[in-house]
Amino acid sequence: xxxxxxFALATRRSSPATFFLSLFLYxxxxxxxxxxSAQVQxxxxxxxxxxxxxxxxxxxxxxxxxxxxxxxxxxxxxxxxYDILHDSSVWYPVTSGSTTTWQPDAQWGxxxxxxxxAGYVTYTTGPLESCRFFQETQWITEYYHFLSNWVYFxxxxxxxxxxxGIQDGGAPDCGPSDxxxxxxxxxxxxxxxxxxxxLYTVVGAVGLLTGQTFTxxxxxxxxxxxxxxxxxxxxxxxxxxxxxxxxxPTTQTTYTYNVPSGATxxxxxxxxxxxxxxxxxxxxxxxxxxxxNGTTTANLVTEIRLPxxxxxxxxxxxxxxxxxxxxxxxxxxxxxxxxxxLPTGGTISYQYYAGGSGNITCADGSTAALxxxxxxxxxxxxxxxxxxxxxxxxxxxxxxxAKRHDLPTNSGLRHSRESARREVQQRRRAHRVR
Numbered sequence: 001x002x003x004x005x006x007f008a009l010a011t012r013r014s015s016p017a018t019f020f021l022s023l024f025l026y027x028x029x030x031x032x033x034x035x036x037s038a039q040v041q042x043x044x045x046x047x048x049x050x051x052x053x054x055x056x057x058x059x060x061x062x063x064x065x066x067x068x069x070x071x072x073x074x075x076x077x078x079x080x081x082y083d084i085l086h087d088s089s090v091w092y093p094v095t096s097g098s099t100t101t102w103q104p105d106a107q108w109g110x111x112x113x114x115x116x117x118a119g120y121v122t123y124t125t126g127p128l129e130s131c132r133f134f135q136e137t138q139w140i141t142e143y144y145h146f147l148s149n150w151v152y153f154x155x156x157x158x159x160x161x162x163x164x165g166i167q168d169g170g171a172p173d174c175g176p177s178d179x180x181x182x183x184x185x186x187x188x189x190x191x192x193x194x195x196x197x198x199l200y201t202v203v204g205a206v207g208l209l210t211g212q213t214f215t216x217x218x219x220x221x222x223x224x225x226x227x228x229x230x231x232x233x234x235x236x237x238x239x240x241x242x243x244x245x246x247x248x249p250t251t252q253t254t255y256t257y258n259v260p261s262g263a264t265x266x267x268x269x270x271x272x273x274x275x276x277x278x279x280x281x282x283x284x285x286x287x288x289x290x291x292x293n294g295t296t297t298a299n300l301v302t303e304i305r306l307p308x309x310x311x312x313x314x315x316x317x318x319x320x321x322x323x324x325x326x327x328x329x330x331x332x333x334x335x336x337x338x339x340x341x342l343p344t345g346g347t348i349s350y351q352y353y354a355g356g357s358g359n360i361t362c363a364d365g366s367t368a369a370l371x372x373x374x375x376x377x378x379x380x381x382x383x384x385x386x387x388x389x390x391x392x393x394x395x396x397x398x399x400x401x402a403k404r405h406d407l408p409t410n411s412g413l414r415h416s417r418e419s420a421r422r423e424v425q426q427r428r429r430a431h432r433v434r
Contacts, residue, residue: 043158
């Protein structure tokens with residue numbers, strides 16, 4: 001069984017009462033079958049190769065990352081940065097017993113960024129095992145579960161697999177150790193003390209991942225209460241950001257903060273209900289489709305309104321999103337993003353092809369091949385090859401995109417391409433510190 005713990009999450013679709021609790025400890029074990037295969041690496045992994053703009057494409061697995069900046073403000077010791085993030089890889093195969101089926105990401109690719117060194121941890125609970133030891137005049141048997149496949153997800157949603165594992169404490173006399181310092185082998189230099197889940201970076205301990213407050217090694221804090229209010233060291237009584245959700249499932253999420261004039265600015269995320277069904281057609285291995293009962297629905301994000309949006313005077317100050325129609329099933333979508341309309345009116349479209357009949361890599365749910373097109377007529381073709389080698393054409397598109405998609409500055413926003421580029425640069429600087 002895979003267990004997941006989050007420090008913060010902005011866009012969980014749940015009732016308002018449970019929405020804020022999920023900002024800290026987000027359990028989706030009940031949503032997952034007992035055993036899950038590896039998922040697609042999302043976010044901005046260390047030493048990766050990327051293309052695109054304003055979206056950022058991981059050239060190794062063709063995951064598309066979109067970052068929409070909400071609030072970036074200076075802080076003491078650590079800045080308060082919050083972005084709305086989306087990753088296009090939303091499907092992965094899950095095996096339970098002898099049956100494998102497609103499982104969607106619980107958030108359909110949408111998350112909110114959190115402090116860079118915070119995040120959450122997942123691990124897999126193995127089957128019941130036993131060991132024996134001799135005590136005085138008899139053999140004694142103890143039973144335990146081995147906790148393995150630890151993965152640290154950083155504040156930007158990037159996965160960092162950990163090496164090693166521990167037992168759950170059921171066999172203290174003869175089982176494996178019930179404590180460990182786990183390390184990564186991806187070049188990020190993160191370490192994780194388990195089971196207390198204390199994260200370490202190259203500069204030392206940064207605190208627990210399971211609490212409601214993130215504290216760096218200098219005592220600077222970022223925390224969030226049960227009502228969706230985020231605070232930092234410089235704003236310990238007035239929220240730096242308030243995240244609120246309405247509806248069950250969620251129909252709207254707002255992100256509100258104070259601007260220097262004292263007025264408030266609000267991003268508004270709008271959801272629309274879709275009928276969900278897959279038709280990926282994977283037979284080797286054989287993977288069962290999702291939503292075959294024909295009644296499965298999900299609320300997907302279709303619009304993000306910027307603070308200066310106004311239906312009469314500024315109706316285009318927003319992002320809009322559309323999703324892939326399910327082949328062979330009219331009226332259904334797969335939940336994969338196929339189109340983004342930017343506030344400037346430009347459009348970025350995606351077409352998934354190659355792979356199985358449903359245009360997906362059956363082994364892990366990644367994109368087999370991707371055609372990225374923009375409204376100005378430029379295309380970028382990407383093909384995921386064996387061992388993650390890529391062949392791509394017309395890469396000069398990256399140089400043209402920045403001129404066409406600059407956002408208006410009157411709302412005080414930064415372009416999402418700049419946010420993603422800054423994200424990559426920050427990671428590179430962090431590696432050079434090592």
